[in-house]
Amino acid sequence: MSTRTVAIIGAGMGGLAAGVYGRRAGLETTIFEMHDKPGGLCTAWTRQGYTFDGCIHHLAGCREGTPTHRMWEELGAMPREVLYPADLTQVETPDGKVLTVHTDLDRLEAHLLGLAPGDDRLVRRYARALRAFTRFDLFDAMTGSWSDWARLLRRAPTAMRWGRLTMRTFAERFRDPLLRQAMATIQYDWPGTPVFLHLNILAGSAVRRYGFPVGGSLRFAQAIADRYLSLGGEIRYRTKVEAILVEKGRAIGVRLGDGTEHRADAVISNATAHATLHHLLGEEYLDDKLRASFARPQDEMVMGIHVSLGLARDLASEPHAMVLWLREPAQLAERVRDRLDLELFGFDPSLAPPGKGVLKVLLDTTWSYWAELGRDRERYRAEKERLVETILRLLEPRFPGIMGQVEVSDVATPLTTERYTGVGPGFASSPQWGAMMFARPMTVLGVEGLQIVGQSAGGAGIPGCAVMGRNAVRAVG
Ligand SMILES: Cc1cc2nc3c(=O)[nH]c(=O)nc-3n(C[C@H](O)[C@H](O)[C@H](O)COP(=O)(O)OP(=O)(O)OC[C@H]3O[C@@H](n4cnc5c(N)ncnc54)[C@H](O)[C@@H]3O)c2cc1C
Numbered sequence: 001m002s003t004r005t006v007a008i009i010g011a012g013m014g015g016l017a018a019g020v021y022g023r024r025a026g027l028e029t030t031i032f033e034m035h036d037k038p039g040g041l042c043t044a045w046t047r048q049g050y051t052f053d054g055c056i057h058h059l060a061g062c063r064e065g066t067p068t069h070r071m072w073e074e075l076g077a078m079p080r081e082v083l084y085p086a087d088l089t090q091v092e093t094p095d096g097k098v099l100t101v102h103t104d105l106d107r108l109e110a111h112l113l114g115l116a117p118g119d120d121r122l123v124r125r126y127a128r129a130l131r132a133f134t135r136f137d138l139f140d141a142m143t144g145s146w147s148d149w150a151r152l153l154r155r156a157p158t159a160m161r162w163g164r165l166t167m168r169t170f171a172e173r174f175r176d177p178l179l180r181q182a183m184a185t186i187q188y189d190w191p192g193t194p195v196f197l198h199l200n201i202l203a204g205s206a207v208r209r210y211g212f213p214v215g216g217s218l219r220f221a222q223a224i225a226d227r228y229l230s231l232g233g234e235i236r237y238r239t240k241v242e243a244i245l246v247e248k249g250r251a252i253g254v255r256l257g258d259g260t261e262h263r264a265d266a267v268i269s270n271a272t273a274h275a276t277l278h279h280l281l282g283e284e285y286l287d288d289k290l291r292a293s294f295a296r297p298q299d300e301m302v303m304g305i306h307v308s309l310g311l312a313r314d315l316a317s318e319p320h321a322m323v324l325w326l327r328e329p330a331q332l333a334e335r336v337r338d339r340l341d342l343e344l345f346g347f348d349p350s351l352a353p354p355g356k357g358v359l360k361v362l363l364d365t366t367w368s369y370w371a372e373l374g375r376d377r378e379r380y381r382a383e384k385e386r387l388v389e390t391i392l393r394l395l396e397p398r399f400p401g402i403m404g405q406v407e408v409s410d411v412a413t414p415l416t417t418e419r420y421t422g423v424g425p426g427f428a429s430s431p432q433w434g435a436m437m438f439a440r441p442m443t444v445l446g447v448e449g450l451q452i453v454g455q456s457a458g459g460a461g462i463p464g465c466a467v468m469g470r471n472a473v474r475a476v477g
Pocket residue numbers: 009010011012013014015032033034035038039040041042054055056057058059060239240241242270271272275303420421422423453454455456459460461462463465466
């Protein structure tokens with residue numbers, strides 16, 4: 001049966017990319033999005049003239065001529081103005097020590113050697129690895145063709161050498177006390193991150209493959225939605241899909257919240273894999289393997305709390321990110337923390353009124369903590385207020401006067417994210433290497449014509465989810 005019409009559930013990265021590639025392939029496509037904006041997790045929100053970005057730290061595919069950049073061009077998201085901050089992050093300790101992770105690799109090597117001359121062999125090895133990683137990119141292999149995979153495989157030994165190390169175990173190899181403490185936290189303050197991912201991002205930032213699109217995440221997603229509409233695609237916002245219709249083992253359309261049905265030759269779901277299997281299909285098609293992979297929803301919510309501050313303070317001369325070690329550990333939400341992970345958006349003046357700035361603190365948390373608090377609106381609200389107050393008190397020694405400079409504050413919790421994107425506990429429910437590496441959409445045994453795309457189906461970040469959307473169209477088209 002040839003596909004002419006496709007119903008797409010959700011205008012996240014996977015759904016938007018499926019829409020654009022579907023239209024390019026001549027398919028009639030309709031995207032149903034329950035929110036009033038495109039982008040899903042790739043989003044931002046505005047408060048009193050400030051834009052609080054909820055997503056992009058580093059976007060792959062910013063460099064012209066790379067396979068990922070070509071995909072962004074096809075999707076209408078590039079070319080665009082991109083910013084390349086001079087640092088990956090800066091670690092600061094209460095006793096005034098500073099480690100700046102410059103994206104200029106020569107400068108970084110000299111800085112590390114200056115800080116820790118006794119670690120010279122390890123520093124030089126790290127710098128060599130970074131230079132090697134400037135010559136390939138994990139995303140370009142996924143986005144490109146077999147020849148891009150071949151290029152990556154030629155470099156595999158370099159990547160493998162670092163494959164077994166995490167940022168934490170890497171940091172433990174340093175003798176210098178500052179580097180032992182700091183190196184574990186320089187990639188988004190995730191000590192469990194495999195070192196090769198860090199090398200990929202820092203080296204990619206050095207050669208401008210990775211950057212930050214001016215205006216941030218929502219503007220980036222909106223550009224793709226605009227391209228989709230210009231190709232004649234349809235998006236129905238504020239329209240929730242309640243069920244996927246299946247007849248004789250084939251997806252034949254969707255049922256909407258108002259009970260109406262929309263028939264199609266194929267369905268691409270960008271709702272989470274969990275929601276697609278458990279709610280939209282009604283559990284009927286869960287085999288043992290799928291049931292097992294969703295048996296234990298993940299409680300831990302990485303970067304689950306965003307505390308955003310609109311400040312009457314110019315942040316242009318600050319680093320673009322910071323790990324700020326505290327004088328004393330402090331209780332924030334359900335955990336005692338000894339450091340804060342900050343994003344400082346002074347590098348993109350479009351996100352704040354002139355001379356002002358946006359600062360964001362990201363905290364890991366658990367779903368269950370907020371689910372419990374959410375049962376009592378007053379306690380939930382009070383906890384969010386307490387978070388802002390405590391964070392300002394902790395920031396004051398480093399940013400004197402900040403407590404009096406807050407024009408607007410905003411706290412997004414895991415409950416906020418679920419309300420706006422449908423992404424709840426089990427954010428990445430069943431990571432499967434094949435799906436991740438080859439951006440292969442998830443399929444369901446017993447249901448032809450259904451593809452599940454996006455992060456929860458194994459999509460790796462914004463580009464990985466977009467490639468998955470492209471691959472879903474190839475599969476149903
Ligand atoms: C804090 C944070 C920082 C990140 N930083 C980066 C980064 O720097 N670089 C990077 O590459 N990636 C980053 N990511 C990851 C990236 O944002 C995600 O991988 C990607 O955006 C997920 O896209 P998706 O296709 O899974 O769709 P989602 O974002 O999950 O969107 C799904 C869409 O479907 C809609 N929907 C769901 N159910 C229904 C329904 N029943 N009916 C109608 N509509 C429905 C939702 O409203 C939503 O719009 C970050 C993520 C987070 C949370």
